[in-house]
Amino acid sequence: MSRHLHAQRLNIQAFAQEGQPLVEITPLSKLERLAHETQGPEPDLPINWRAAGELRPHPGAEDDVWLRLEARASLPLTCQRCMGTVATAVEVDQWYRFVADEAIAMAEDDQSEEDLLVMAPQFDLLAVLEDELLMALPLVPMHEVCPEALVFSAGESELAVQEDAKPHPFAALAQLKKPK
Numbered sequence: 001m002s003r004h005l006h007a008q009r010l011n012i013q014a015f016a017q018e019g020q021p022l023v024e025i026t027p028l029s030k031l032e033r034l035a036h037e038t039q040g041p042e043p044d045l046p047i048n049w050r051a052a053g054e055l056r057p058h059p060g061a062e063d064d065v066w067l068r069l070e071a072r073a074s075l076p077l078t079c080q081r082c083m084g085t086v087a088t089a090v091e092v093d094q095w096y097r098f099v100a101d102e103a104i105a106m107a108e109d110d111q112s113e114e115d116l117l118v119m120a121p122q123f124d125l126l127a128v129l130e131d132e133l134l135m136a137l138p139l140v141p142m143h144e145v146c147p148e149a150l151v152f153s154a155g156e157s158e159l160a161v162q163e164d165a166k167p168h169p170f171a172a173l174a175q176l177k178k179p180k
Helices: 012-018 032-037 102-109 125-136 156-165 171-177
Strands: 022-027 046-056 064-078 085-099 115-118
Touching: 012 046, 012 064, 022 125, 032 064, 032 125, 046 125, 064 125, 085 102, 085 125, 102 115
Parallel strands: 085 115
Antiparallel strands: 022 046, 046 064, 064 085
């Protein structure tokens, strides 16, 4: 059975004890919320990711379970300048420490630098991967230099027609200045 099948129901304690990293390529179509943010019909776009678990000694208690999640992808997003497609590199490199329950996570969250997750019998690693990739997306994706010249004339021709149709407020003064 492939380890990929277990990424959505991973026993994180056993994974950390095993110490073998999980290296996968997941098609974009498996991450629906992320796919919704992209432009174009590329459902098989590869998302390369790696997860590694480890146990770290904790004085006076059981070892702490840690997880490192790394991911890299080039996603087709919409350039907010030219509205064309811009290939955007997205990277994730995040550490998590697992705690026994939500109360402990809430109590320790303010003091810890790492992200805290609650230990679950079947941990959904793909959901965490998708969350991290969504948070890594740029707020305003743009080309450094758009491939086509930008046209900023929307409304300019209408504005010129409207200005020609309106009488100028000082036109009457110009008539008064003319010599008789």
